[in-house]
Amino acid sequence: MIKVKGLQKSFPHQGNTQLIIDIEEWSAQSGDAIALLGPSGSGKSTFLHLLGGVLPMDKGVLEVGGQKVSGMKESERDAYRALMVGYVFQDFYLVPSLTVRENVELVLPRSMGKAERMALLEGWFERVGLKERMNQLPSKLSRGQQQRAAIIRAMINRPPLVLADEPTGSLDWETAADIMGLLLEVCEESRSTLVTVTHDRHLAELFKTKLDFATVNRCLGTSPSRGEEVPSEADRRAFAEVGGERA
């Protein structure tokens, strides 16, 4: 499903270029559920953005689902992301002026008929226990409920690849375990490959595969963290296609 070879990514840093990602070889199979662990600033989010086609790589080969993402132009990467990738973020990126149902509707194909669309939406919202709340604005929902809506948005088109960056980072433990369980369940059902960045080793235990980024990225710990510089430009671009804003 995912094949990485000789992947490198650098960023400008204090007048120089700093190598952040340097991966000789790595792969994942369809349906794998991978918890990506590693120190702050080690490039985990950058790696997700490369997998998702949000950022271009400098060198190397990346193939996802038989598509060669390396070498794609920006517009091709946008099309790849819309078709192949579901994204879940710590801060949800729900559009605050739209109801949670409307937020999810943004990613459905325009060609889908109204009745089919409503049945699909109602089915998903019912499944996550939010059917009664689907016509409310994100601000009226708890953070756990907002993340459930964001998971529907990521999963409703059953993408082959799901990328989650600290999806439970802002939730209490019980809600976090619940949300992670939901994400794992829907990915397993869709046979989607799930790559989730998490700092929480207890939550990582829920995953079949725990990947210490230090074992794949050869330039770990060489860079200072970006600190409060979030959401990054790459995060914003990941949701550009759904008019993304922070809720």
Ligand SMILES: Nc1ncnc2c1ncn2[C@@H]1O[C@H](COP(=O)(O)OP(=O)(O)OP(=O)(O)O)[C@@H](O)[C@H]1O
């Ligand atoms: N857009 C950017 N411009 C310049 N440098 C960047 C940019 N994005 C990331 N970096 C650099 O890459 C390093 C890795 O950042 P990244 O966010 O990928 O790490 P991380 O492992 O996800 O960290 P954390 O766990 O704290 O979220 C940062 O320390 C920063 O120096």
